[in-house]
Amino acid sequence: MADLLRLLLRVAEKAANVARVCRQEGPLFELLVQEKTGDDKNKKFVQDFKTLADVVIQEMIRHDVGAQFPEMAAFIHGEESNKFENGLGESVTVTVCATQEETAALLAAVLDGDHTAASLLARAIHQDPASIDADTDGLTLPVGPSELGIWIDPIDATSQYIEGREEVLEEGHLAPSGLHCALVLIGVYLRSTGEPVMGVINQPFNHKDPAGGGWRGKHFWGVSCGGVDVCSVSRPKGGAGLSAVLSSSEKPVVKEALTALCGADKLMYASGAGYKILCVIQGLADVYVLSEGSTFKWDSCAPHALLRALGGGVADLTKCLRSGSGAQDPQIELTYHQPCAECKGAERWANRGGLVAYRDRSQLLAAVGPLKDKLLV
Numbered sequence: 001m002a003d004l005l006r007l008l009l010r011v012a013e014k015a016a017n018v019a020r021v022c023r024q025e026g027p028l029f030e031l032l033v034q035e036k037t038g039d040d041k042n043k044k045f046v047q048d049f050k051t052l053a054d055v056v057i058q059e060m061i062r063h064d065v066g067a068q069f070p071e072m073a074a075f076i077h078g079e080e081s082n083k084f085e086n087g088l089g090e091s092v093t094v095t096v097c098a099t100q101e102e103t104a105a106l107l108a109a110v111l112d113g114d115h116t117a118a119s120l121l122a123r124a125i126h127q128d129p130a131s132i133d134a135d136t137d138g139l140t141l142p143v144g145p146s147e148l149g150i151w152i153d154p155i156d157a158t159s160q161y162i163e164g165r166e167e168v169l170e171e172g173h174l175a176p177s178g179l180h181c182a183l184v185l186i187g188v189y190l191r192s193t194g195e196p197v198m199g200v201i202n203q204p205f206n207h208k209d210p211a212g213g214g215w216r217g218k219h220f221w222g223v224s225c226g227g228v229d230v231c232s233v234s235r236p237k238g239g240a241g242l243s244a245v246l247s248s249s250e251k252p253v254v255k256e257a258l259t260a261l262c263g264a265d266k267l268m269y270a271s272g273a274g275y276k277i278l279c280v281i282q283g284l285a286d287v288y289v290l291s292e293g294s295t296f297k298w299d300s301c302a303p304h305a306l307l308r309a310l311g312g313g314v315a316d317l318t319k320c321l322r323s324g325s326g327a328q329d330p331q332i333e334l335t336y337h338q339p340c341a342e343c344k345g346a347e348r349w350a351n352r353g354g355l356v357a358y359r360d361r362s363q364l365l366a367a368v369g370p371l372k373d374k375l376l377v
């Protein structure tokens with residue numbers, strides 16, 4: 001399975017390139033940011049462009065993984081459908097074609113004949129990425145590709161990606177918003193149990209090249225399967241007291257309970273579901289608590305695998321609240337293989353019970369404790 005990990009690191013880097021190119025190349029950037037000033041028709045078109053960038057990345061990953069591991073092709077899922085209707089009312093199915101020229105022609109049909117934008121996008125999709133250093137030698141896992149499925153989030157925290165604020169990251173500190181919150185997330189789960197077993201996270205906008213060469217990314221990966229736990233991030237040392245990261249739109253009652261528990265200076269806010277879990281992975285926060293069902297399997301699968309490799313996990317908050325004293329039950333962990341039967345559309349794959357991401361089970365219990373009488377009615 002080292003082959004699969006290397007491939008995912010490679011396609012995630014390709015995805016990060018596409019994300020960077022869409023901001024760097026004038027004609028693509030124009031399409032990304034037009035929304036703020038455009039009229040209604042324009043708005044719809046630009047909305048489609050953002051979705052198109054997501055779909056193109058998703059289809060590129062599907063194409064590359066399906067080519068090397070055909071057994072996985074039918075089990076590669078993402079947020080987007082690849083069927084589009086263009087301004088002329090024509091329906092176009094976006095796929096990655098055999099050649100750059102063919103892909104460009106297909107994209108031009110979706111982009112209402114904008115050949116410049118279509119060619120730039122096609123070039124990024126077909127370009128080989130820079131090689132990725134990852135010490136995966138000797139990594140063998142007791143599972144084969146026919147037992148695995150994949151969740152892709154092509155660009156998590158899209159709003160931060162579009163807004164494009166450039167923050168300078170300070171070592172050891174979380175920065176609440178900005179381009180660095182945008183992440184490419186690729187998670188692998190076991191089809192039989194739904195456990196997340198491998199995750200790749202690529203942060204396309206980690207830092208600016210000091211020599212003026214534009215944005216540079218950073219990648220993270222983890223594997224947790226059959227007794228093998230390996231993560232590219234070493235387990236951070238815990239500090240004194242508990243720190244938590246929340247969505248700024250979290251319920252006031254949760255904010256109050258966690259302020260009382262952590263202290264105002266250890267309660268932080270950040271954008272992006274994936275970025276908040278990455279903060280827990282990196283030790284910038286101890287837990288990420290979310291009381292709403294506003295994240296989806298594609299948001300949590302990849303970073304969940306890294307947390308498992310570090311001895312932590314991502315639990316269903318509602319199940320934790322109901323599980324009585326222990327929260328020791330392995331059933332409280334989020335799984336990735338079964339949709340919600342009574343839901344429709346994207347909701348079928350929502351993490352409906354909310355979540356808690358943690359490195360340490362005792363910290364999970366500490367964070368959930370004060371929420372019991374606030375959220376369970």
Ligand code: 2IP
Binds near residue numbers: 248272
């Ligand atoms: C979103 C994005 C949002 C997040 C939401 C995700 O994914 O990460 O930022 O909300 O949960 O589903 P918040 O920042 O309040 O945590 P996307 O950008 O891919 O739609």
Ligand code: CA
Binds near residue numbers: 153156157299
């Ligand atoms: Ca997302």
